[in-house]
Amino acid sequence: MLTLELAGQNYSKTVHRRRLAGILAARSESSIERKHQNISAILLELNCPCISGYKPLPNYQSLLFDVVAQRIERDTAFDRLALEAVERPAVAPLGQEVNDVLVDPPVITQPLAADETAPYRLRERGVFRDYLAREANNRSLGEAGESFVLDYEQRRLRALGRSRLSDRIEQVSKTKGDGLGYDILSFETSGEERFIEVKTTAFSNMTPFYVTRPELERSRQCAEQFRLYRIFDFRSRPRMFALPGDLKAHCTLDPVNYLARLS
Numbered sequence: 001m002l003t004l005e006l007a008g009q010n011y012s013k014t015v016h017r018r019r020l021a022g023i024l025a026a027r028s029e030s031s032i033e034r035k036h037q038n039i040s041a042i043l044l045e046l047n048c049p050c051i052s053g054y055k056p057l058p059n060y061q062s063l064l065f066d067v068v069a070q071r072i073e074r075d076t077a078f079d080r081l082a083l084e085a086v087e088r089p090a091v092a093p094l095g096q097e098v099n100d101v102l103v104d105p106p107v108i109t110q111p112l113a114a115d116e117t118a119p120y121r122l123r124e125r126g127v128f129r130d131y132l133a134r135e136a137n138n139r140s141l142g143e144a145g146e147s148f149v150l151d152y153e154q155r156r157l158r159a160l161g162r163s164r165l166s167d168r169i170e171q172v173s174k175t176k177g178d179g180l181g182y183d184i185l186s187f188e189t190s191g192e193e194r195f196i197e198v199k200t201t202a203f204s205n206m207t208p209f210y211v212t213r214p215e216l217e218r219s220r221q222c223a224e225q226f227r228l229y230r231i232f233d234f235r236s237r238p239r240m241f242a243l244p245g246d247l248k249a250h251c252t253l254d255p256v257n258y259l260a261r262l263s
Contacts, residue, residue, distance in 0.1 A: 006081035042068045047130040052204030073128045086135035092147035098155050105241040106205050136210045145200025145231050146183050153186040160189050181218025200231040219247040
């Protein structure tokens with residue numbers, strides 16, 4: 001199903017599930033649905049996209065992880081289509097109504113406490129290809145996402161009767177460069193500055209994203225002003241949710257890389 005989705009072809013989740021139910025006589029359709037959710041969780045752990053209709057469900061069997069990982073390694077059609085999807089150039093769809101764009105963040109069923117760290121599990125099987133990192137490095141997609149947010153913020157302030165503030169919005173990633181910990185300087189209706197970091201994906205709202213140390217520190221030190229805008233389903237029906245303040249309050253942070261200096 002995911003390969004068909006990446007190829008832009010139609011499919012029916014219901015038909016697929018019922019076909020599996022006919023083959024797997026001992027399993028109900030609801031148990032098959034949960035297994036698809038397990039597969040979504042594994043795909044995200046393998047840094048792959050997943051189908052938005054199946055919310056990731058952890059606590060899966062280790063055998064299922066091995067089977068999915070092996071399938072990813074061997075499925076050349078999926079690899080080709082996934083690479084095309086994450087590296088494809090993008091253009092911002094401007095002019096959308098403000099009320100059609102902003103949605104609530106996904107509900108996390110088991111959030112970690114602020115001082116809690118998710119346990120790291122070493123695996124015998126590594127990530128075959130980091131599709132999410134490739135998408136994060138897609139400059140065209142990132143710039144299109146920022147343009148989308150610029151347009152949204154201008155429309156938001158104008159709709160609230162603050163056109164002068166709208167004219168002062170600045171894309172600091174262009175005017176001042178990277179490394180500030182945010183991409184766009186916008187404003188509250190009071191005139192207070194709003195620091196916006198933009199993260200864009202063509203995939204579902206549950207797709208993990210990368211953050212840098214400056215972004216994390218900006219969210220902590222300027223919590224009252226910081227907003228992370230997570231844009232998802234960008235190529236089909238772009239929407240976004242906002243994470244205000246310290247990112248540690250919203251996200252499980254996995255330190256995947258370190259810069260090592262000799263002591």
